[in-house]
Amino acid sequence: AVVSTQSTGGLKVKNIAAGYWHCLALTEFDVVYAWGWNNKGQLGLSRENAMENMPVPLFEEDMEIDYISCGRSHSAFLTKDKSLYLCGWNKYKQCSEDANEDIYLDNRLKVNTPSATDVVDVVCGPWSTYFTTD
Numbered sequence: 491a492v493v494s495t496q497s498t499g500g501l502k503v504k505n506i507a508a509g510y511w512h513c514l515a516l517t518e519f520d521v522v523y524a525w526g527w528n529n530k531g532q533l534g535l536s537r538e539n540a541m542e543n544m545p546v547p548l549f550e551e552d553m554e555i556d557y558i559s560c561g562r563s564h565s566a567f568l569t570k571d572k573s574l575y576l577c578g579w580n581k582y583k584q585c586s587e588d589a590n591e592d593i594y595l596d597n598r599l600k601v602n603t604p605s606a607t608d609v610v611d612v613v614c615g616p617w618s619t620y621f622t623t624d
């Protein structure tokens with residue numbers, strides 16, 4: 491079901507995801523709104539934004555988001571071109587095996603998949619991220 495909310499300016503929300511202290515909403519026009527804690531980069535915002543009380547739009551110009559998922563303190567964004575981006579807490583390598591720090595907007599991570607494969611689904615657990623490819 492698609493629901494409308496005042497927090498997104500009346501836009502209908504087609505996908506919503508919640509972490510421990512942050513939330514994401516994907517609207518009917520494929521705009522992502524984020525709110526809550528950003529202390530680990532889980533909102534996809536820069537380090538200067540430690541918390542957002544009201545939903546703020548993300549990725550308006552550079553990415554077309556098709557699906558969202560939240561873990562405890564990390565987030566996943568699946569694009570219409572089937573690329574997967576992750577940001578947030580990375581203590582247990584839930585965003586990257588290679589990174590040793592939390593992933594913020596300025597260095598959000600695009601997941602590399604084997605050649606000629608697209609990511610078709612993603613789900614975040616509290617301390618993990620799982621995705622399937624075609």
